[in-house]
Amino acid sequence: MRASEEPALDLHFVETLVRPDRRAALPEPLPGDAFVGGGSWLFSEPQTRLRRLIDLASFGWTPIEPRPEGLEIAATCRLAELAAFEPVAGWPAASLFRPSCDALWGSFKIHNVATVGGNLCLGLPAAPMAALATALQGVFLVWQPDGGDRLLAAIDFLTGPGETALRPGEILRSVTLPATALRRRAAIRQASLTSHGRSAALLIGTSDPGGAMSLTVTAAVRRPLRLDFRSPPDAAGLQAALSQRLNPAVLFDDLHGSADWKRHMTLRLAEDIRRELAA
């Protein structure tokens, strides 16, 4: 039967659904295509330009797979699966997974559906997966429509609010977090106008035993920002380096916090992270 008593459709302009189970089954790209990860964002807006949905879950990719060189996370890995990942000895940075997922505006019920790739491909400045992938130096595997592959560094993936480095027809296949990054110590901080709210600033810092420290800033800025210090910075050094980078052109002003407050909170949370990693 057709469920027609109620409004029959939610994405009223979509006409077809394709559920490929292997790469060769992917259709030729068309205008109005959308790749569906979890669908939790896609189905949250009218999507008047979409005509065809291409489901990625039908590939059946292994969600998350530890390998000697690092952790391969499929684009279709659901946030709930990432958050539940059992930490592997020697990878302290995996402790970031759950708090990164919790930084999402959506509830645990969204975590049951939303995917790592979907969160990244939206290109939102507050996307917590962008903070995580950038902080842990993720390498993105991208399927090109001609059958080729290319690799992208996480820091180069988001290019601005709602914009990514993906070209038409390209699919984000996976993110690999290198073991070298997972072996670092890590700290995460979030600022929001409300408790459990949308991130106004989301920062992740990592450090290695040699004292090198990296700081990734998201949400307060239009695209992820990363600072690398060869030796542990002192408070003044960190503030100076970060202040210089947080100029008006990179700050992201939106309904979820004014730019001056986001900048202020970023500087404050950065110092918090520095202290935690220095302890």
Added chain:
Amino acid sequence: MKFALNGASRSVEPAAGQCLRTVLRGLGCHGVKKGCDAGDCGACTVLVDGEAVHSCVYPAFRAEGRAITTIEGLGAGAGDLHPMQRAFLAAGAFQCGFCTPGMILTATVLDPAQRRDPAQALKGNICRCTGYRSIRDALLDRVNIDADVPACGRSVPAPAAVPVVTGRARYTMDFPVDGEAGPAPGTPVLHCRLHRSPYPHARIRRIDRTAALAVPGVRLVLTHEDVPARLFSTARHENAHDDPDDTRMLDDVVRFVGQRVAAVVADTEQAAVRACAVLDVEYELLPALLDAECAMLPDAPILHDKPADARIADCRRNVVAELHGGIGDVTAGLDAADVTVDVTYRSQRLQHAHLETHAAVAWQDPDGVLTVRSSTQVPFLVRDALCTVLDLPRERVRVLCERVGGGFGGKQEMLVEDIVACAALRLGRAVGIEYSREEAFIGAAGRHAMLVRVRLGATRDGVLTAMAMDVLSDTGAYGNHAPGVLFHGCGESVGVYRCANKWIDGVSVYTNTPPAGAFRGYGLSQTNYAIESAMDELAEALDLDPILLREQNIVRPGDAMVSFDSAEHDVEYGSYGLDQCLALVRGALDRDAGLQAPQGEEWAVGAGIALGMIDTIPPRGHLSQARVSLEPDGSVTLHVGTAEFGNGTSTVHVQFAAAILSVPPDRIHLSQSDTAQLGYDTGAFGSTGTVVAGLATVRACEALRRDLVAVAAMRLGVPEADCVLQDGAVHSGTRAVSYAALAGAAADSDMTLQGFGETTGSPRSVAFNVQGFRVAVNRVTGELRILHSIHAADAGRVINPAQCVGQIEGGVAQAVGAALTERMVIAPGGAIANPSFRNYHVPRMADIPLTEVVFADTFDRLGPFGAKSMSESPFNPVAAALGNAIARATGTRIRATPFRPDSIFRLLAPACPSRPDTGPPSIEAVHPVTDPSGGIAITPT
């Protein structure tokens, strides 16, 4: 595809873009609610293979092969409730109940860690009614409801409690299968969607409907050329002349982004949506007026050029309504003052955010009566409006609602009923419309934004010598509720103080923004914020305790209650508990209860209070009728006109009937809000469900009781004075005659035992609320933490404590949202910039503190069983109390709501050496808020 639904195998073919929610509702699982369309509110929560998901953003095709549980499938089956459903019943953890199925399903899957931190676990579940305390209680298995004790003063369960927790309670779009309160079974309902204006002000030059009509399945396109041109107001009042007639069903001029331009009716929603998208409209753009402060300037665009009988105060200045008046001599009063304050406060535009969006279905019954099933607080007034607009006699129109999923004033309008009624008559078919969440923001009313200047003068020892208030109210593109909100807003906020010299100037102006309307508090929340903040500034300037200052100046029984005029009115001190409320709040704050303040020099702590007075009934008449009849089995049927939208009045009506007629609540069948069932009821607004409609019920039941006693006395051969009603029978000594026997005897002589009661809403009494907060403010980050929230209410005699506390907690919670997080932002082009719950932050559990609720001990001589109203008023003093607490903590004051961390930060930043340069202009810069550091003049003389 095949899947299991509540244990049964199902096979459906969902469309490519269909979400799971619509599949499930299509299969009759109406407990799966449509709340936000975006995965934000949780009303549509279901379990997929045991995992909770928001079914509105779950692709239907993903359900293949999975096992789905909806609220209908929860529990052991055969009517057994799940323990979580029982917990929600016992805690009374709902009001309108629209969020409840999703809330319960979510709660069933929480692990122990999540149950310890429900604010985190339930961040994807919005309840707009309760304030969340009772939901926390349900998770802790706390019991707030007294098991079936019929007495007034006890927490009797709501009649609809079990239907609500099982998802069987029928809201507007949950058509009943019996066809009694919906289109006949099997009748296909056509879908209506609206084409809305993209421009804030434009004349429609031409509409070409060819492309729209060419979409397969489209039946009708209605434009301004097709519908009655009669002017009316979407606002509904007892007196239809209270609001200006400035609105047409479909106009050839659009005055705000989102105004309806055309209606498309089609076999499917998809066809209607697609046809709306291809409707070709040519506009001539007109200059737009977006800023209320510019509305009266000589070069401002004129929004309405209407005839005098439209009742617009001054079309040429864009003034819908204005008032100027007072007593004494304010100038002299200010001159005589030792201390004066002159301060201006800004209240923002808000959305009601009732979880059930506006919706209606219209059809003609077999007798040709136009019948409209609607999500409304005012079925009778909508019926009358339809008669006026469509030129139909009353007996040809019926309007009804069953359970309404929240209102807060937003459903005291006719926003969708007219268009589906018109379409249904045209097509001879059933036609339905259901707003999306986005439409609820852009195509429905909100709270009036107001700019309020207050000047106060007082002697050195704190006696008020002058009160002046200057109100600018932004009514948006249409004047629905503009006069009422302005006049009401200029009433009790000032009238609660005794002062010889008062003057109020108020003006409500048009702008090319979405119309404002009736919102909880009806104008008082905005002026209360200004007056109560200014009183706090006066206390600071006088170095007086703010509670003491109020105690010295509040009205006491015997004092005239005067705001802008001293004319005769029908408001009396039916009871008075304001002094008690102030003392209760003082005591609670002195106890220093609540959370510990965070440690550290960054944190500043302060306490603040504010009070509010409200007339228990709206002015200018509020009529209500009730009819109660004895059934042959001795049970009782009670017909009331007032609607149930979470206000809990159904429970109170049953309590009244049970108490007067001595029958258990489960022997009382309540029938409500149907114009076919009863003569008349003005509606469920102005907090009248108990004090007006309840009084009608009391009178109807008393009439029936008199008849029962008379008939029984005759039958028993005893004097009436010897008869006592007890347990469904009339007793005299050891003899008794049951109600069933009395009903049977009456039926034998072709009679029905019934009683009728009515009220007119006059005279009126006054109710009081005092809110206190102790807060901690982080001077460096702007973070605000509420350490203690205390609310004292004078509700007269409390009929149902659990419900009344719930109304207060819910009002405080909604007001905390208004004070801290909520704001409708108008983008530069006039559109609402944040029409969704992820961008308009309705409080979630994490945002709402526990509020200690205490009651004054009073008994109102005008209200039923001594009760007074207590629905709107708890909202009113909250913003000022919070602002006053922040000001006491930080030594400086924000004079605009909401108080967000970034605005508190900006206020305090000059004192902070690490303050960075400000970034690019924020969206607020488009509509600058009053400079928080300016505008004050405290001048000790």
